[in-house]
Each structure stands twice: as C-alpha cells, then as structure tokens.
Amino acid sequence: MKKKGHRPVTKVKNPEPKLEDPDWVIWAAWADRITFEEIEKKTGYNESAVIKIMRRSLKPSSFRLWRKRVNQKSIKHRKKFEHSRKQITSKIKKEEYL
Secondary structure (H helix, E strand, C coil): CCCCCCCCCCCCCCCCCCCCCCHHHHHHHHCCCCCHHHHHHHHCCCHHHHHHHHHHHCCHHHHHHHHHHHHHCCCCCHHHHHHHHHHHHHHHHHHHHC
C-alpha cells in the first residue's frame, strides 16, 4: 500500500477573500464572528461606511436581510456582545446559589 504524500485541500463554500480585495469588507460584514470594530481596525471603514458599502453592493432585499441580521445579533457590536455576555454570566451565577 502506497502512502500519499499530500493532504487534500478542503474547499470552503465561501472562502475568505484577501484583505486588499474590496470584497473582504462585504465578506466580513456578513460574517457573524467579525465585529464592526475589527473591520474598522483592519480596513479603516467605520460602521456607517460599511453600511454604505453594503447598500451599494447588495440588492435591496439582501441589504434589508443583512440589516435585520446585524440588528438582531449582538455579536457584531463588541459593546453589546460584552454586555449580553455579562448578563448571561450573572444569571448563571445567581441560579447556582438558588
């Protein structure tokens, strides 16, 4: 039996574009794990600039879907995420003592 010398490349449905590519901002805005603060740190675009880019780049129905998703997810905003995380941990601690 021969041993294969290389590993197969795993193909991803939506691979991450390069940071220099303008599509990276759109990809990062759709990704739940990347906050607006991280996008600003890497590209210099603040939240309102990202919203403008998304409005120009997406179809109107896709833009509305994205905005709805961003507003419901507290992960896209670092402060909201940290606040919700504190609330969850405080509930867990209170329930342990009851």
